[in-house]
Amino acid sequence: MALLINNLSKQYNVQKTAVSNFSIQINKGVLGLLGPNGAGKSTLMKIIATISKPSGGTLLLDGIDIVQNPNYIRKVLGYLPQDFGVYPNLNAYEFLEYIAAMKGLGGKGLRQRIDLLLEGVNLTADAKRPIGTYSGGMKQRIGIAQALLNDPKVLIFDEPTVGLDPEERMRFRQLIADLAQDSIIILSSHIVSDIETIADEVAIMQEGKLITHAPQYEIIKQAEGRIFEVLLDNADLNSFKNQHKVIGTARQGDKISVRYISKAGVVAPLSVQVTATLEDAYMFLTQHNS
Template identity: 50%
Template sequence: MKLMLENISKKYKEKYAVKNLKLELTPGVYGLLGPNGSGKTTLMRIMTDILNPTGGRVILNGEDIQVMGDRYRDILGYLPQNFGVYKDFTAHRFLMYISALKGLDTRSAERKVDELLDLVNLKAVSKKRLGTFSGGMKQRIGIAQALLNDPKILILDEPTTGLDPKERIRFRNLISDMSKDKIIIFSTHIVSDIEYISKEVLLLKAGELIEKDSIDNILRNMENKVWSAIVEENKLDELNRNFKVGNIMRSEKGIEVRIISDAKPLYQAKVEVPRLEDLYMYYFEEEQTDEQAI
């Protein structure tokens, strides 16, 4: 199975949300990283055939997905970033409703819904109304609905939002296990969610694909660009002005800082092994949080 994006562009008035993007995908997990406004959601909506590109085509095994129509949607699973539910529906009824929309027969749907409610750890509350669910529980319902038709192409826009750490690990393992025969696009602002399961990372900036490679290869290119140093309080503002500063930790020794720089930033700086969050800082310069949220 091969999904190809041929010179995909999407333009709104004079601005490109996605520009001349070329991509070839085969089964496995692809982590999609980029700052807000980079074009991630636009790209995924084009790949799900919800949004028509201004130019270019999406091709599955040699056939345009717009020509395929329902045949493409039959093998597609999608979790949008803002996933809505019917508050008065129970979890079971909601998934049965979505199953009907996807064309599953009642017997198959019952079996699949029970299986997925167990998989996302919601079987015990399957008869409760969705309006009583927490944000994380609703997100798990969203994950379940994306899997109802056993999709061959699975596109997930911020799927771990609202999940606690235990559920995030459970979901990552699930996605990793599924990826042997599926193409999975996993967009996230939490780099740890894709660090250990991605076949390749796709870096998107201002609507353009700036990098596509394995995490190991990309991080290898970051060698001698990540540094650590202990500095005094009065040096911190200067460092923030002149360098990309990642983690900051106060200790008895002073303030320990992690700096991303092509050249050695301070005489006392020591080179460090790069991590995926350093890669994000290097390309996108956005501030990290304690949970590596981007």
């Protein structure tokens, strides 16, 4: 199974192009989708999910045009949008049974499937409570469960770990890892560590365009030799930020450890080169292309 996207574009008006000449082939496994706010990630995923139509380009799943034949992907699709909504008066069982009916699912195995999914997202103990009483993280977990109802072969998750605590995020990552062998999974998140943990490949978008797509280790390699750390006095931090792209800071006693990207090979005195991470590479590539 493969999803081939060729020269995809989405233009809302003369001033706003959300996706521009986007081309990529997505195979089985986990594709991590990164990009700043407004990069076009959610628009791209809505188009793949056939909720929105592109202005141009083609999308082929196993050679079938899913713009012209949207039901071909819909029957194997699981989708969790960023703005996922629930029916607050329904409990988890009732909600998932409702979503199953919307997807044309039924039969003797449905209740067992729902039980397994609720266990997988750690909601069994709260399954009979109205969803309106759930916390934000619990609602997000019921959203993950509904995306998995039809045993999908194409899964699209838009910011799936928002509101989840560290233990829940770990459980989600394990769930995705178990599914990745047989499914195409597209995972968009601003939490780079989530993608770093589970993504086989990474695609980075900026201003509607694809700026890079490769296995994760190749993305990281692009930032090698450009990431440094240095200890500074508090008073020097603001002026340092004016000269270097700071990725992060951490207090060490009466000083501050600063992780930064060297610009044009300029390195501050007493700096130490450090091993690049995916977050470093993401920051390097997006600032390099801006």
